Amino acid sequence: MLDDLDRIKDIDKEGMLEVEEKFYSQLLEAREIAKKSKLEKIKGSKFGGIAFLGMGGSGFASDIIKALIKDDIDIPVEIVKGYNLPSFVKVGWLVVSISYSGNTEETISATGQALERGCEILIICSGGKLESIARSNNKTIIKIPSGLQPRGAIGYLFFPAYLALDYIDVAKIPSMDIEEALDLIKEKAGLYRREVESDKNPAKKLALKILNKLPIIYGTEGLLAVVAYRLKCEFNENSKTPCWCNEFPELNHNETVGWERLKEITKKFILLVFRDKDEGLRIKTRIEVTLNLIKENIGEVVEIPVEGKSKLAKALSAMYLGDMVSVYLALLAGIDPSPVKKIQTLKAELAKLN
Amino acid sequence: MLDDLDRIKDIDKEGMLEVEEKFYSQLLEAREIAKKSKLEKIKGSKFGGIAFLGMGGSGFASDIIKALIKDDIDIPVEIVKGYNLPSFVKVGWLVVSISYSGNTEETISATGQALERGCEILIICSGGKLESIARSNNKTIIKIPSGLQPRGAIGYLFFPAYLALDYIDVAKIPSMDIEEALDLIKEKAGLYRREVESDKNPAKKLALKILNKLPIIYGTEGLLAVVAYRLKCEFNENSKTPCWCNEFPELNHNETVGWERLKEITKKFILLVFRDKDEGLRIKTRIEVTLNLIKENIGEVVEIPVEGKSKLAKALSAMYLGDMVSVYLALLAGIDPSPVKKIQTLKAELAKLN
Known part of the structure; x- marks a missing residue:
């Protein structure tokens, strides 16, 4: 379905996918706005x-x-x-x-x-x-x-x-970091756009894996915990999908032992884990041991390697992949990613108080 | 089962329930430690x-x-x-x-x-x-x-x-706040202890409601968001139960629209919401409208009224109820609340790196 461009256009009435496809241009324009x-x-x-x-x-x-x-x-x-x-x-x-x-x-x-x-x-x-x-x-x-x-x-x-x-x-x-981040986003935009078919498109592939599962997202304290939270929110808003997230090492002090009861429910979950090649040995060990300890209670575990050298390139490129996945997941499920009706209803109720 | 004191003793081998029952004494002792x-x-x-x-x-x-x-x-x-x-x-x-x-x-x-x-x-x-x-x-x-x-x-x-x-x-x-909090914990300790039977014991009652459901916990930014996080961790550690939490008003900007897909999974969830009588009209409206919008996707929604006048009394008493519920939930499920084996395994693996 994700390779059927007419069908995508039918579902995505307000053009969220196009907005995401143009993220590189938005960043360029945003930089100009900053300069002026x-x-x-x-x-x-x-x-x-x-x-x-x-x-x-x-x-x-x-x-x-x-x-x-x-x-x-x-x-x-x-x-x-x-x-x-x-x-x-x-x-x-x-x-x-x-x-x-x-x-x-x-x-x-x-x-x-x-x-x-x-x-x-x-x-x-x-x-x-x-x-x-x-x-x-x-x-x-x-x-x-x-x-x-x-x-x-x-x-x-x-x-x-x-x-x-x-x-x-x-x-x-460092302006070098900005250039690296922009170059990486430009490259990824070429790879994630709708014309690149599912078997070659990492964003479509990941959306297909997630489709009928409830996603939980793990990052590491700092940059990737924030990216995990962004993706949680994108799944909520674009894909209208329940989702929660957490971060290493804090989750090793509590959530790690939570994956024990209710296996019949959590077997329908998919755990996405952002991995940074520079995460360091202790975090690497934490992540790998933890996944080994909990994976039997989870439907599927997918590690997402984060690209880039600078923190900025890592953060933006990991976020961008997630944003695209959340839009493709919405489209796969036949959901228009743009409207957030419940939020509009709530705002209308709050407005009555004024 | 929660009224069978012998059975409780059998399961709770390291005496977590007793530790929780003595929380009031621990607070008194902690105050003395601070003074000295x-x-x-x-x-x-x-x-x-x-x-x-x-x-x-x-x-x-x-x-x-x-x-x-x-x-x-x-x-x-x-x-x-x-x-x-x-x-x-x-x-x-x-x-x-x-x-x-x-x-x-x-x-x-x-x-x-x-x-x-x-x-x-x-x-x-x-x-x-x-x-x-x-x-x-x-x-x-x-x-x-x-x-x-x-x-x-x-x-x-x-x-x-x-x-x-x-x-x-x-x-x-204010020392008045400390006295109020201590008095309230003393009163609640009398109500939550194992000898008070299920039909009169709010902690046992709540544990019984949660038993086969996956809990999600909502608080409000500040005090009750923190209490919600504590309860999430207590369910993880004591009850070995997967659980996540979030806070108003932030969750109104994303998670609220997430309760749409995967209803067949989230119908097995129970949502616990800490309510503060002093939460204010806008937060009150947010909570009530939100619960109305999402409740049909959730197995059960339980509001927990928080007692106390001072912030300290509210925080400690709400936390204490949650702590007791998490222990009773473990016992109900036949789980010893004390051991956290996965965390011990992880620590052993990390120790090998030294």
Whole structure:
């Protein structure tokens, strides 16, 4: 079915697959947006810390940025996925508010608190209330193109926020890493696109393996744990499929012994494990021993080797494979990946409270 | 079966239920340990931030402390669940290393980095290498009693670390909250103990509901998300049961639409939702609308009202109910809750690398 291009077009009414196929172009455009952004107002300050605000895909952009910079940055990085800023985020901190629509109520609430506390603020959105907040308070904004599902706009949400940290001297991002990541995404886009048939297309192949199983995803603390969380969310949103994730080494302290009872249920699961060739001997041993101990309780275990040299190339290419797999899985199941009706219903109910 | 005290004794060979039944005494003893601890060396400093290091149950102690203090504390709080400290944890920071055995390799590794960086250090352990590190580097230690499973020692792991923050003037902990929490745990211990029969014992009742279903647990960002994670881990470790968790409002941005495909699998799930009477109208609406949207795909949905006025009483009492339920669930399934063989096997394999 995944090689029937007419059928794909029938199901994918809002063109999610095309959005994913054009991810490389989105990254290029996002880099240009970053270059043209006016960030002078937040450049040159020595911040007390950085707090990222964002939910869902925007929160994922924050997660990946923290994972990329946490071994090099001099100031604390806090991620807020809720309505309220922790008390220690205060004047002297940089608050980066990310929301695709600009109307995410949790992010608006926490951004309001940041304004009250006199934090420096960088807003990334395509419009909405956050744009108004930025304009009326004379705060720095990176405005990104609208019209996509937020999860399909991850290039816009992530790349300008990340690159801005270099421009304002908060983090150092080697341009070599950026070039490597872009080249790798370009190469993979050629391999994952719909015209490449199932027997040669790694994204289609993986979707076919997953089809009737409930996926669980493992990564390793830091970069690949974040990628695992992204894929969990993509399976939820694009494929309308229940899915959970966890990370090494933390899962070795609890979840590893959970794979014992209810085997008749977990035999219908598929475990996807992101593997990094640079994971180190102790993590490698943890993963391999763990998989040996638990595999008999799971329908299938699939290890996904992560490509790339730099952290950025690894993160983006692993994420990109997952994004494509989640769209193909939706199409295989005959589901339009774009609509998220339950979320729309919930938002309508919340709007009634205003 | 849960009212057959001889049968319980047969299965629970290492006495996990008794450990849980004595949680109130453990908290009292833990408070005394905190009072007697010599913390002068770390008192009076103005720290740049606090980093908590700990895996599994020790990491949970850190999670709950962060959730309790994050709305009142003046300095950043970072939780590390892995081998490495982020670069921003540096001289001037207080690093709190928590490991029940004192031999958790991730925590030892990150503690070593904290020493190299000249951080101030507080170690909480029952012995092991971390005790040696504390003694030989003249660092502050709170030594707790050994001989339990780490998850059964949560009173020792959590309470002294939390109370120490008050003593060293990093956080203000109202003694009224402590008294309320202790009183509530004492009351609940009377209700959850094995002699109270199934029809009157909320912990046994809940275990009976869960028995043949795969539990998923929802909390709300902050305190109850942490309690949900604790219960997930307790089901994994005590009940040897696969289980995952998530939190409002983040799950409304992804997981909510995941409950669509694979209904034949998720009909065997049970969803437990911690509810706080003070959750606020928007969270209340989120939870109620979400449950309405997803319940037809789930075998059973059970809401667990959280008792108590203070955050501390809420957190400890909700956790305590979950801990007791996980032990009763193990016993119901005929499983000794104490041994965690897969974790022992893994540790033995890791030891071969040394």
